[in-house]
Amino acid sequence: MTSSRMTGSALFRHLGPRLFSAASASRAAASVEPSYTLLLSPSRPPAPLLLRLLAVRMGSTSASPVLGGDPKKEDEAKSAADVEKEVAAVPPPEHKLVSRYWGIDRYKIAKEDGTPWRWTCFMPWEAYKSDTSIDLKKHHVPTTILDKIAYWLVKTLRFPTDIFFQRRYGCRAMMLETVAAVPGMVGGMLLHLRSLRRFEHSGGWIRALMEEAENERMHLMTFMEVAQPRWYERALVLAVQGIFFNAYFLGYLISPKFAHRVVGYLEEEAIHSYTEFLKDLEDGKIQNGPAPAIAIDYWCLPPDATLKDVVIVVRADEAHHRDVNHFASDIHYQGLELKSTPAPLGYH
Numbered sequence: 001m002t003s004s005r006m007t008g009s010a011l012f013r014h015l016g017p018r019l020f021s022a023a024s025a026s027r028a029a030a031s032v033e034p035s036y037t038l039l040l041s042p043s044r045p046p047a048p049l050l051l052r053l054l055a056v057r058m059g060s061t062s063a064s065p066v067l068g069g070d071p072k073k074e075d076e077a078k079s080a081a082d083v084e085k086e087v088a089a090v091p092p093p094e095h096k097l098v099s100r101y102w103g104i105d106r107y108k109i110a111k112e113d114g115t116p117w118r119w120t121c122f123m124p125w126e127a128y129k130s131d132t133s134i135d136l137k138k139h140h141v142p143t144t145i146l147d148k149i150a151y152w153l154v155k156t157l158r159f160p161t162d163i164f165f166q167r168r169y170g171c172r173a174m175m176l177e178t179v180a181a182v183p184g185m186v187g188g189m190l191l192h193l194r195s196l197r198r199f200e201h202s203g204g205w206i207r208a209l210m211e212e213a214e215n216e217r218m219h220l221m222t223f224m225e226v227a228q229p230r231w232y233e234r235a236l237v238l239a240v241q242g243i244f245f246n247a248y249f250l251g252y253l254i255s256p257k258f259a260h261r262v263v264g265y266l267e268e269e270a271i272h273s274y275t276e277f278l279k280d281l282e283d284g285k286i287q288n289g290p291a292p293a294i295a296i297d298y299w300c301l302p303p304d305a306t307l308k309d310v311v312i313v314v315r316a317d318e319a320h321h322r323d324v325n326h327f328a329s330d331i332h333y334q335g336l337e338l339k340s341t342p343a344p345l346g347y348h
């Protein structure tokens with residue numbers, strides 16, 4: 001007992017100053033390589049390697065090795081310095097990082113037009129231009145018993161949803177996205193655990209399903225800007241999530257082909273709902289206000305984009321999810337495992 005106390009106090013004497021002293025923390029921070037300003041073009045494909053990046057040492061007055069020498073490049077260096085100043089002028093977040101002991105120092109990022117990147121929930125290389133040319137009318141005709149059950153289950157779920165929301169499509173979208181982001185996460189998690197258990201590759205399906213979950217969550221982050229949930233809607237989300245997460249988890253364990261088919265049909269219904277949303281926007285029943293800033297950056301929309309533009313790209317996303325999930329179900333129907341077919345990664 002005494003020896004463990006002595007060991008503890010010795011450890012504290014040794015580590016205490018490193019863990020708790022602000023002076024030590026700032027010394028550690030000073031030894032960290034300075035931040036960089038990254039400039040990138042939102043109009044280009046969102047692959048990190050394709051980003052036009054200019055690295056400029058923070059606080060350095062001389063031209064960086066990347067930019068030095070060439071007068072034309074020096075001009076670029078000046079404009080990059082201007083951008084750097086602008087990024088540095090952004091007020092610090094409310095909760096300032098207390099200790100930089102761990103060397104975690106986020107890059108300062110600016111868009112190519114010089115405006116600072118304002119989001120922490122996604123990075124510029126995760127933004128994309130939606131493929132709105134996707135066929136919205138594609139439908140999987142249910143032929144097997146299991147497919148028919150999946151189809152009618154989704155059709156049945158539509159009734160209470162229609163009654164509850166009527167034509168309040170902003171609110172409806174926000175609430176349903178809280179559910180839509182669950183299946184991808186559950187499916188991805190179960191495939192992840194399967195990959196660990198069986199010492200096998202996933203064919204990219206873990207990431208594809210996680211991408212879907214993340215994309216759905218971004219739909220929610222967008223519609224939160226359009227409609228705010230009331231207390232009873234928050235309570236409803238809590239209850240629905242508790243039921244749906246567990247039901248989908250069990251469903252996916254028992255029959256992934258059924259689970260993916262259900263999601264395929266849910267996505268078909270989502271396309272229908274967003275089409276109705278668009279009709280109301282066009283008829284003036286819902287005000288077509290400006291697009292939320294987060295949506296403009298996530299889908300690389302023009303600065304004057306409207307809510308209608310947002311609904312169009314979200315609907316296109318749902319059509320992509322429909323294809324991915326019906327495709328996954330079809331793979332299972334052919335007696336194969338998902339890993340046997342490369343996953344549609346980055347399918348937007």
Ligand SMILES: [Fe+2]
Nearest residue numbers: 177180216219
């Ligand atoms: Fe969605």
Ligand SMILES: [Fe+2]
Nearest residue numbers: 180267318321
């Ligand atoms: Fe979806």
